[in-house]
Amino acid sequence: MMIEMRARSQITLPNEIIKSLGLGEGDKFEVMERDGGVFLCPVVVYPKAKLEQIAKTVKDHEKNPSAAFESVEDMFREIGIELGDGGV
Numbered sequence: 001m002m003i004e005m006r007a008r009s010q011i012t013l014p015n016e017i018i019k020s021l022g023l024g025e026g027d028k029f030e031v032m033e034r035d036g037g038v039f040l041c042p043v044v045v046y047p048k049a050k051l052e053q054i055a056k057t058v059k060d061h062e063k064n065p066s067a068a069f070e071s072v073e074d075m076f077r078e079i080g081i082e083l084g085d086g087g088v
Contacts, residue, residue, distance in 0.1 A: 013040075046081075053079050 003011050013023070021042060030041045046054075057079055061067055069075040073083050 050079070050081065 001014055003014065005011055023042060028043050028045055030043050032039045057075060076083055
C-alpha cells in the first residue's frame, strides 16, 4: 500500500490500518528511523504521578503475593485507569 507525503510533512494512514490497530484522533506515536525506513509505533503516555502510583501498587503487591491481582486490568482499575479493548 502506498501513501503520499503532503504539505507540512503530513501523511494519512490508511483506514484499514487505523481500524485494525484501534487508533483514533489524538493517539500518540513513537517515530523511528531504521535502515532507511520510517516506523510508527502507537504509545500511551501517562502522567508521572500515575506511573509512580503504578510502581507503588506493584511494589506493595510484591511484598504480599497472596493479595495479587487476577489480571493487569484489575490492577489498573484499582488505581483508576480503565484499559480499552486494545490494552495499555
